[in-house]
Amino acid sequence: MSFTKVSVSALAILAASTVVASARDQLQIAGSSTVLPYATIVAEAFGEQGSFPTPVVEGGGSGAGRAALCKGVGEDTIDIANSSSKIKQSDIDTCAANGVTDIMEIRIGYDGIVFASDIAGPDFALTPAAVYSAIGAKVAKDGALADNAAKTWTDVDAAFPAQDILMLIPGSKHGTREVFDIKLLEEGCKATGAYDLYLATAEGADDKEKGANALKACHTLRTDGVQVEIDGDYTETLSRLDANKQAVGVFGLSFYENNTDKLKVATINGVVPSVETIASGDYPVSRPLFMYVKKQHIGVIPGLKEYLQFFLSEDMVGADGALVAYGLVADPEVEKVRAMIDAEEVMAPLQ
Amino acid sequence: MTDMTDHPLLMPDARTKARNAAERRFRAYGLTAITLALAALVWLLVSIFSAGLPAFKQTFITFPVTLDAATLDKSGKLDPVEMAKVTTIGYGKLIDKAFAAEIEAKGIAHEVKPKELGDMISEQAGASLRDMVLANPALVGQTIQFQALANGRIDGYFKGRVTMETASRDKNTSPEKLALADKLRDAGVIAVKLNPGFLTMSDASDKRPEAAGLGVAILGSLYMVVIVLCLALPIGVAASVYLEEFAPKNTFTDIIEVNIANLAAVPSIVYGILGLAIFINFAGLPQSAPIVGGLVLTLMTLPRIIIPTRAALKAVPPSIRDAALGVGASKLQTVTHHVLPLAAPGILTGTIIGLAQALGESAPLLLIGMVAFVKDFPGLPPQGLFDPAAALPVQIYNWTQRGDPGFVERASGAIIVLLVFLVVMNAAAIYLRRKYERRW
Numbered sequence: 001m002s003f004t005k006v007s008v009s010a011l012a013i014l015a016a017s018t019v020v021a022s023a024r025d026q027l028q029i030a031g032s033s034t035v036l037p038y039a040t041i042v043a044e045a046f047g048e049q050g051s052f053p054t055p056v057v058e059g060g061g062s063g064a065g066r067a068a069l070c071k072g073v074g075e076d077t078i079d080i081a082n083s084s085s086k087i088k089q090s091d092i093d094t095c096a097a098n099g100v101t102d103i104m105e106i107r108i109g110y111d112g113i114v115f116a117s118d119i120a121g122p123d124f125a126l127t128p129a130a131v132y133s134a135i136g137a138k139v140a141k142d143g144a145l146a147d148n149a150a151k152t153w154t155d156v157d158a159a160f161p162a163q164d165i166l167m168l169i170p171g172s173k174h175g176t177r178e179v180f181d182i183k184l185l186e187e188g189c190k191a192t193g194a195y196d197l198y199l200a201t202a203e204g205a206d207d208k209e210k211g212a213n214a215l216k217a218c219h220t221l222r223t224d225g226v227q228v229e230i231d232g233d234y235t236e237t238l239s240r241l242d243a244n245k246q247a248v249g250v251f252g253l254s255f256y257e258n259n260t261d262k263l264k265v266a267t268i269n270g271v272v273p274s275v276e277t278i279a280s281g282d283y284p285v286s287r288p289l290f291m292y293v294k295k296q297h298i299g300v301i302p303g304l305k306e307y308l309q310f311f312l313s314e315d316m317v318g319a320d321g322a323l324v325a326y327g328l329v330a331d332p333e334v335e336k337v338r339a340m341i342d343a344e345e346v347m348a349p350l351q
Numbered sequence: 352m353t354d355m356t357d358h359p360l361l362m363p364d365a366r367t368k369a370r371n372a373a374e375r376r377f378r379a380y381g382l383t384a385i386t387l388a389l390a391a392l393v394w395l396l397v398s399i400f401s402a403g404l405p406a407f408k409q410t411f412i413t414f415p416v417t418l419d420a421a422t423l424d425k426s427g428k429l430d431p432v433e434m435a436k437v438t439t440i441g442y443g444k445l446i447d448k449a450f451a452a453e454i455e456a457k458g459i460a461h462e463v464k465p466k467e468l469g470d471m472i473s474e475q476a477g478a479s480l481r482d483m484v485l486a487n488p489a490l491v492g493q494t495i496q497f498q499a500l501a502n503g504r505i506d507g508y509f510k511g512r513v514t515m516e517t518a519s520r521d522k523n524t525s526p527e528k529l530a531l532a533d534k535l536r537d538a539g540v541i542a543v544k545l546n547p548g549f550l551t552m553s554d555a556s557d558k559r560p561e562a563a564g565l566g567v568a569i570l571g572s573l574y575m576v577v578i579v580l581c582l583a584l585p586i587g588v589a590a591s592v593y594l595e596e597f598a599p600k601n602t603f604t605d606i607i608e609v610n611i612a613n614l615a616a617v618p619s620i621v622y623g624i625l626g627l628a629i630f631i632n633f634a635g636l637p638q639s640a641p642i643v644g645g646l647v648l649t650l651m652t653l654p655r656i657i658i659p660t661r662a663a664l665k666a667v668p669p670s671i672r673d674a675a676l677g678v679g680a681s682k683l684q685t686v687t688h689h690v691l692p693l694a695a696p697g698i699l700t701g702t703i704i705g706l707a708q709a710l711g712e713s714a715p716l717l718l719i720g721m722v723a724f725v726k727d728f729p730g731l732p733p734q735g736l737f738d739p740a741a742a743l744p745v746q747i748y749n750w751t752q753r754g755d756p757g758f759v760e761r762a763s764g765a766i767i768v769l770l771v772f773l774v775v776m777n778a779a780a781i782y783l784r785r786k787y788e789r790r791w
Contacts, residue, residue: 026739028638028639030723033752036724037557037753037754039724040556040724041557041558043556043724043726044555044724045440048438048439048477048478048481049435049438050435050485051435053727054726056638056639056720056723056724056739057723058639058722058723059722075637076631076635076636076637078638119520232752233752234754235752235753235754254754255754257522257523258523258755258756259754260520260521260522261513261517261518261521315438322474322558325558326557326558
């Protein structure tokens with residue numbers, strides 16, 4: 001009886017409450033934890049101007065944000081998904097199935113992915129090949145694939161410091177991981193010759209499929225504890241690094257720049273990561289950051305278009321802008337993006 | 352016993368010795384266990400308090416700012432709509448200029464680049480000044496004594512978090528700025544004061560940890576606890592009274608009893624999934640709103656109120672019921688006039704402890720969008736219950752995820768606030784129990 005009562009009362013409250021609930025007047029944003037600090041900075045400044053309420057910004061990861069965006073159209077769904085990787089066809093299909101047909105893709109800038117170790121430790125001059133040789137599952141040895149047996153960095157290359165290999169890399173739910181796989185593991189796999197060996201034994205109907213399978217094989221990592229996948233945020237990577245001074249962790253550039261007193265950054269191919277080297281393209285590991293916007297909400301939720309315009313205004317992404325000061329690498333083609341927002345252009349189908 | 356003649360009573364035999372030794376060992380184990388538990392508690396408290404207490408103090412910079420009419424009120428009519436067009440960035444520039452002028456006026460020598468002087472002031476300052484001017488347009492044209500928050504790094508320097516050595520490696524500050532901060536403190540411009548803003552201001556972005564406060568989180572938690580109280584107490588008491596006093600004892604009520612006991616042990620995250628499915632996806636209630644959090648926590652708290660309430664009702668001796676029924680009271684009168692008042696202290700204690708658990712619960716809130724950056728205060732109830740808000744435990748979680756080291760201190764400070772609330776609630780429960788408890 002008590003449960004009938006409980007459920008009846010709960011339903012009565014629900015019925016009453018849905019009537020009281022009024023139109024949502026603040027933006028709802030969710031997604032990538034890399035974009036989160038930028039989005040909160042913009043949201044805060046946007047709300048301060050007093051014309052619109054401060055948007056509510058949630059983290060949760062790029063994939064989770066896009067999934068929430070694709071849940072449907074209407075006030076109870078979010079307006080913008082922040083994403084540190086490009087939207088996938090599967091997301092677009094889900095979106096379309098739920099009536100989210102008009103998605104705007106807005107590139108807000110670039111983010112560098114940096115390797116950093118404890119400030120007191122030795123310097124690292126990494127290359128994609130070194131990263132792959134350290135944590136890839138199989139390496140090329142005497143013309144054949146062999147299980148990776150490197151224990152210390154000196155096993156990878158005599159020039160490295162003599163300390164145990166331990167890399168803290170982002171977990172697979174992070175957009176950062178995708179860039180890590182493509183820009184470092186695949187590159188390193190090709191550079192060390194492991195890719196060719198994988199390709200020789202790859203299964204597949206044609207060359208294209210074989211190539212794809214070989215690349216996939218390049219993503220396989222050692223499972224003997226030399227790499228740890230971090231599912232949490234960069235703060236978790238940082239505290240792990242604090243606990244184990246031997247470790248090398250993967251961070252976003254902005255996170256590193258706000259913790260330069262604790263972290264020492266590694267060069268990649270001899271280039272020190274910075275806003276300048278990433279903008280010029282010298283630093284190889286960077287990726288674009290996106291906002292995916294539900295165009296159907298423009299004009300329904302107040303302030304959506306204004307927020308987008310504010311996000312890409314000079315005050316935010318200009319040379320002295322708040323986001324650039326925090327570590328965002330501005331998009332050289334920002335004018336194009338601004339024009340796109342003004343025209344409310346939806347994204348073209350994926351290739 | 353037979354060999355008592357061989358062993359006088361005053362001389363313990365081998366078995367007595369062994370038994371005594373076993374007892375001594377057991378006592379030692381117990382003492383060790385308690386010492387370990389206490390040590391863990393002390394360690395926890397020391398680490399939280401040492402990290403969190405600085406959050407209750409903040410570095411402020413006080414200097415005169417001339418509210419230039421030419422920049423703030425271009426129309427000259429003090430029209431609020433026109434004045435609102437000046438952005439916080441415009442106000443920020445005004446503040447930076449006034450700060451530089453103040454340093455010059457005080458004749459303080461320094462090596463900071465003129466362009467970077469403004470970095471010593473929190474970016475929040477522009478917003479605070481703008482709010483102040485818009486609330487009182489008559490200020491335009493005057494020179495006011497303005498108290499701005501210092502930048503998080505400067506604040507960290509006075510709290511010992513930032514040193515000259517770390518500053519030299521930090522792109523957000525420099526040893527020159529810290530040296531200037533020292534001189535400004537000697538000149539009385541910079542001071543470390545108590546920071547009521549930590550309890551009243553709302554969350555702030557990664558660029559201004561110094562301005563982050565718990566206001567929205569405390570209000571959100573308050574809304575949720577009130578919702579839980581208003582729903583769980585009447586429903587819980589009604590359910591318990593019915594089960595205890597009216598319901599027939601049969602298999603059906605037995606099943607309900609077992610289920611309530613089981614529900615109390617269900618991990619709280621499960622209620623979060625339930626809340627997401629029912630309240631947000633099905634009923635269409637807004638995300639991040641205290642109403643949803645309150646409803647989810649109500650579900651979670653209900654069994655935790657029902658169980659102690661039933662125990663309290665059971666503890667009322669049957670003789671009281673028999674006496675009431677004997678003088679002609681109805682069943683309902685017996686319950687409302689005699690049983691419930693006598694059980695009230697127990698019910699109250701159970702409710703307060705249930706509420707304290709609800710206040711400290713974070714797992715179910717993670718799933719209903721409460722872990723968000725919420726800057727605006729929710730409105731007044733009932734409408735405000737549907738506005739986005741944070742809650743104390745999730746605000747702590749949220750702050751620990753932030754990149755800026757200033758948020759570590761904020762998170763520990765928030766833990767202290769949450770602990771204080773919990774201790775107060777539990778102390779109230781103990782006090783009420785002691786004061787009104789009756790034994791038969």
